[in-house]
Amino acid sequence: MRIRKKKWVEPFLKLDHPTYIKEPETLINQWQSTFNKGFLHLEIGAGKGDYWLNMARQHPQALWVALEKEETVGAMAIRKAYAFDVDNAFFIIDDASRITEFFGEHEVDIIHLNFSDPWPKKSHWRRRLSSESYIDDYRKILKPDGKIIMKTDNRQLFEYSLVNFNQQRFTLEEVYLDFRDAYYEKINKLDAITEYEQRFIDLEQPIYRGIWRKHA
Numbered sequence: 261m262r263i264r265k266k267k268w269v270e271p272f273l274k275l276d277h278p279t280y281i282k283e284p285e286t287l288i289n290q291w292q293s294t295f296n297k298g299f300l301h302l303e304i305g306a307g308k309g310d311y312w313l314n315m316a317r318q319h320p321q322a323l324w325v326a327l328e329k330e331e332t333v334g335a336m337a338i339r340k341a342y343a344f345d346v347d348n349a350f351f352i353i354d355d356a357s358r359i360t361e362f363f364g365e366h367e368v369d370i371i372h373l374n375f376s377d378p379w380p381k382k383s384h385w386r387r388r389l390s391s392e393s394y395i396d397d398y399r400k401i402l403k404p405d406g407k408i409i410m411k412t413d414n415r416q417l418f419e420y421s422l423v424n425f426n427q428q429r430f431t432l433e434e435v436y437l438d439f440r441d442a443y444y445e446k447i448n449k450l451d452a453i454t455e456y457e458q459r460f461i462d463l464e465q466p467i468y469r470g471i472w473r474k475h476a
């Protein structure tokens with residue numbers, strides 16, 4: 261999500277905010293002991309934070325950390341968090357290529373990838389958040405039975421990810437080819453809608469979703 265940098269962003273990010281983690285590397289291997297919560301969820305490419313905040317509200321006993329590389333988008337999410345009473349939601353503004361500096365081995369329970377940029381050009385495959393080197397890092401920070409949950413509107417990206425997760429020793433446990441279909445409505449109420457997802461729901465486009473579990 262590219263948004264022109266807004267004037268308020270730089271001074272805003274210089275201030276302290278309850279959800280903003282400025283130096284995530286200082287929390288490596290200490291997320292759960294510092295915040296004293298249950299499962300550690302990490303959303304990568306969190307955008308303006310709707311999913312992160314709504315899931316944190318729905319699951320107050322868990323720890324919800326979001327990571328987003330674009331400063332303006334991240335600042336919007338951190339600002340949005342002021343409207344909610346949450347003590348279990350934290351935001352990092354940085355690039356996913358640095359996650360092993362922020363999370364230790366076997367520290368994360370569940371990674372969420374929501375509507376990741378598809379980067380359709382072959383020459384850009386390394387930028388996809390489900391390319392080999394990212395999955396390598398996910399393996400390192402995930403617990404031995406940790407999970408990856410991915411939602412996307414993009415069929416090509418979904419197929420690419422299915423193959424890659426399988427090759428990198430993740431077992432597909434659940435798959436949905438039309439996640440917001442009325443049939444699943446009851447289950448899906450447990451899963452918050454992201455900003456991008458709402459656009460595709462409005463366009464009546466199918467949402468693909470997969471849940472993979474790490475295996476040895």
Ligand SMILES: C[S@@+](CC[C@H](N)C(=O)[O-])C[C@H]1O[C@@H](n2cnc3c(N)ncnc32)[C@H](O)[C@@H]1O
Nearest residue numbers: 261305306307328329355356374375454455456
């Ligand atoms: C298409 S948007 C989706 C945003 C949100 N997850 C949603 O579903 O509405 C993808 C987001 O991932 C972020 N992103 C892409 N590559 C990233 C990376 N390497 N590290 C962190 N964030 C990244 C982009 O800046 C953008 O905000």
